[in-house]
Amino acid sequence: MKSIKEITPIKTDDPFVILKHKNALFDYPLHFHNEYELNLITNFKGSRTVGDSVEKLEGTDLTLLGPELKHVWKSDNPISNAAVITIQFQEHFLHSKIMSYNVSKDIKKLLELSKRGIVFANPTKQKIIDLLLSIDNNDNFKSFLSFLEILHILSTSDDKKVLSSPPSANYSQKRESRRISLILNYVKHNYQKNIKLSQIANMVNMSESAFSHYFKKRTNLSFTGYLLDYRLGVVTKLLTETNMSINEISYTAGFNSLSNFNRAFKKKHSMSPKEFKLNYLKEVSR
Structure with a gap:
């Protein structure tokens, strides 16, 4: 099944972009992009496809997807009450100076693993929901600190599960x-x-x-x-x-x-x- 390449709205001088949608239709086809993507979906019933993983879902879904990983969500409801909060950030963030510090080693490992797609359960999911709701934009330092805190919580979580197989995600273990x-x-x-x-x-x-x-x-x-x-x-x-x-x-x-x-x-x-x-x-x- 062919997938299309999505051009995301993030600018080169933005640390990330945050997008919020109410009553999301989930009508976008199977796609991929060059950026990392953190997705929080609430009030959802349908399916999630990430790489070669296909899962039925109901309720709240929190995933972190790496660059070039094909994905799509499909709703079972023609009229959707689902809400989506998406954070996208650039591929080169993994190789930025901040990721070279020892305190960032867990985040760096998380981002490498996200190339296979990762889904998170509670209690991590609830912690991230509260933080995501507190971010309104990407143009102040407080929002950037919240973004880093989110990555840190995800990187140290015991509630994560890898979704796609290495060959399907073009993943290689570098560490x-x-x-x-x-x-x-x-x-x-x-x-x-x-x-x-x-x-x-x-x-x-x-x-x-x-x-x-x-x-x-x-x-x-x-x-x-x-x-x-x-x-x-x-x-x-x-x-x-x-x-x-x-x-x-x-x-x-x-x-x-x-x-x-x-x-x-x-x-x-x-x-x-x-x-x-x-x-x-x-x-x-x-």
Whole structure:
């Protein structure tokens, strides 16, 4: 499904822009832009699509989306009572001087992770609602401090969940150790091959057992679990962005058995690849 590029209203000398809409119609198609975007939606019932994530929603939704991440919200109600508050800020904010200070390390990590899309639950959500309501414009220092406080609260929150898979969001982990970065980069460029644990352990001069313990400690996933998740992420990217057949997608993503592929996909998404694609197209097109 193709997405369009949105030109946002932020100016080059603005730290951010804040937009507020009542009775939002959610009639904008699947899109992306170069800026970060924090979205608070209240009184909403419908669906949210971010990368390859599609979720049904009701109530209040708070998300942080990184640059070039495709997204769309679709309302179930023809007459909307939903309200939207959006803060957009420029991509280069991540590389600004303020982000180079040690006190900003959590915010920098948050912004890197937001390239996959992040959704927040309570109590973080309620804290951010109160702060967002206090910001009327972007032309005074108090508003800028509130903006930084919002980013700090989000960066230290335990109530966040990542939405999209790395391949679908074109995401790469830049703050990992040299060994982990080497491994993740190898997977990124070789996931179609038959990758063995012994081969990866040799790459970083470790035994299989030592490497397995090390990788699990650093990523909270076994290596085989990470490799499977990465391949499934490639699958959802191809399902949502191409017209390739299921067989072609399975082979392209590195699965050597169609039955194993279907079983793994259904275990993760609770539906078949075909059902996933139909559901995705239905949500972004309605």
